[in-house]
Amino acid sequence: MLVSENTIDVIVIGGGFSGLSTAYYLQKKGLNVKVFDASGRIGGRAKTDQIDGFLLDWGTHFYHHSTTELQKIINLTKLGLENIYPGYLLRHNDKFLLYSNPMLKTIDVFPAIFANNISIKDKLRLFGFSLKLKALSYSNIVKQTEMSTLQYFKRAGFSKQTIDTLFKPIISSAIFDRSLQSSSKLSLLFLKSLFNDFVSLPKNGIGSIAEAMVKELAPASVCLKSRVKSISEEGVEFSDGRLIKSKAVVIATNAIDAKKICCKIDLNTESTHVSTIYFETEHPPVSKPVMVLNANEHGLVNHVFVPSLLHANYAPKGKHLVAVNIIKSNELDDDELIAEVMVELSGWFGLQVKDWRHIKTYHIKYAMPFKPIIDDVEFTKHLKDNIFYAGDALSIGTMESALRSGRETAENVIQYLKNEKKLSSLNK
Numbered sequence: 001m002l003v004s005e006n007t008i009d010v011i012v013i014g015g016g017f018s019g020l021s022t023a024y025y026l027q028k029k030g031l032n033v034k035v036f037d038a039s040g041r042i043g044g045r046a047k048t049d050q051i052d053g054f055l056l057d058w059g060t061h062f063y064h065h066s067t068t069e070l071q072k073i074i075n076l077t078k079l080g081l082e083n084i085y086p087g088y089l090l091r092h093n094d095k096f097l098l099y100s101n102p103m104l105k106t107i108d109v110f111p112a113i114f115a116n117n118i119s120i121k122d123k124l125r126l127f128g129f130s131l132k133l134k135a136l137s138y139s140n141i142v143k144q145t146e147m148s149t150l151q152y153f154k155r156a157g158f159s160k161q162t163i164d165t166l167f168k169p170i171i172s173s174a175i176f177d178r179s180l181q182s183s184s185k186l187s188l189l190f191l192k193s194l195f196n197d198f199v200s201l202p203k204n205g206i207g208s209i210a211e212a213m214v215k216e217l218a219p220a221s222v223c224l225k226s227r228v229k230s231i232s233e234e235g236v237e238f239s240d241g242r243l244i245k246s247k248a249v250v251i252a253t254n255a256i257d258a259k260k261i262c263c264k265i266d267l268n269t270e271s272t273h274v275s276t277i278y279f280e281t282e283h284p285p286v287s288k289p290v291m292v293l294n295a296n297e298h299g300l301v302n303h304v305f306v307p308s309l310l311h312a313n314y315a316p317k318g319k320h321l322v323a324v325n326i327i328k329s330n331e332l333d334d335d336e337l338i339a340e341v342m343v344e345l346s347g348w349f350g351l352q353v354k355d356w357r358h359i360k361t362y363h364i365k366y367a368m369p370f371k372p373i374i375d376d377v378e379f380t381k382h383l384k385d386n387i388f389y390a391g392d393a394l395s396i397g398t399m400e401s402a403l404r405s406g407r408e409t410a411e412n413v414i415q416y417l418k419n420e421k422k423l424s425s426l427n428k
């Protein structure tokens with residue numbers, strides 16, 4: 001079937017943050033843009049399902065207040081953002097230790113002062129480290145000498161015990177890398193954001209962010225259930241046989257999917273992965289919306305969060321929703337994984353765990369690009385002719401970098417169309 005829509009200026013492949021952001025900035029310049037996504041919903045990796053009155057995010061996911069790109073597109077107040085507890089509850093040996101962020105929650109600092117997993121010397125070093133991060137700008141972090149995160153913490157003088165029982169759990173809950181082999185710059189960027197500012201969750205789930213972005217696009221800009229097979233000189237070919245021509249094409253998918261569409265793309269396809277198991281319970285295992293981190297080397301569970309303690313509408317009345325995240329590779333099938341996790345968490349929270357009811361398990365194979373080294377950070381790539389790439393695979397796995405990639409790719413495309421004299425008129 002050949003359908004030629006010569007009226008489309010730019011085809012964007014992928015309706016995640018990168019694709020929606022690209023479309024938003026191109027439409028602002030007056031271009032006719034269509035976003036095609038293979039799935040039945042927009043949002044890419046950041047979607048929310050509604051099941052039996054529960055809101056299930058595709059993995060535990062937060063909005064970072066230190067970021068700036070999203071507010072350029074939508075009015076953040078419409079999201080009903082609420083901040084999670086600034087700090088962490090560590091499960092260390094068989095005790096819970098509360099580490100609140102002294103810059104954001106001074107009132108709760110005492111438990112951290114007395115926590116026995118870290119020496120006093122390292123606690124002081126940690127305080128100095130967080131002040132140093134506060135003073136360092138994001139652009140100066142990117143200019144620092146690159147090394148593995150593990151090497152960085154060792155060089156900064158932190159003991160193995162502090163690295164294992166504090167930094168590993170924090171970093172692994174943010175970027176799903178427990179080995180600390182990812183780029184030190186990447187970890188510092190995350191830690192700066194986590195230590196200096198609040199992180200929050202929208203009232204109606206992480207998926208409501210992409211839904212709000214679509215409202216900023218022209219009507220009928222997004223076409224779902226439209227999988228792109230390839231791109232050729234004739235146009236963009238879809239798996240149902242459609243062929244659509246446009247003046248430019250932007251691939252805004254993860255690195256693996258991008259290579260399937262255009263095998264010559266030079267992108268690193270290594271990624272981190274995570275599984276999130278959701279349970280319902282009448283009795284939440286903790287009293288505040290705090291990230292609970294496994295600070296022990298053993299165990300499958302990496303981190304636990306109860307979103308219904310932040311937004312009651314994440315669960316039906318009288319119920320709570322528990323998100324259990326696993327990043328350790330394992331050979332277990334779903335039933336075995338659930339059973340194992342429940343036994344493990346009974347050791348954390350007591351026998352009440354046996355009454356939890358399993359709702360759904362998400363296995364996210366491509367969670368974030370795995371970055372051992374971040375050299376020249378780029379946010380947009382002109383692949384060839386009229387084909388461009390936008391996505392977090394170019395830089396780091398965050399909503400912020402995906403949105404920025406979309407913005408810079410839109411600028412790149414406009415420049416190309418101007419140079420090629422393919423635009424009759426452009427809005428200022």
Ligand SMILES: Cc1cc2nc3c(=O)[nH]c(=O)nc-3n(C[C@H](O)[C@H](O)[C@H](O)COP(=O)(O)OP(=O)(O)OC[C@H]3O[C@@H](n4cnc5c(N)ncnc54)[C@H](O)[C@@H]3O)c2cc1C
Pocket residue numbers: 013014015016017018019036037038039042043044045046058059060061062063064226227228229252253254257258261274364366367368390391392393396397398399400402
């Ligand atoms: C569990 C988890 C937790 C995270 N936590 C955070 C966090 O707390 N804070 C943060 O800032 N970031 C977080 N991230 C990272 C953030 O979600 C991503 O960086 C961001 O969503 C990437 O957006 P994207 O548009 O580049 O790609 P994607 O979201 O992957 O979107 C790509 C889209 O392309 C579509 N597609 C693929 N192939 C085709 C094809 N052939 N044809 C048509 N469409 C196609 C897909 O269906 C998808 O919708 C997290 C990620 C995960 C998985």
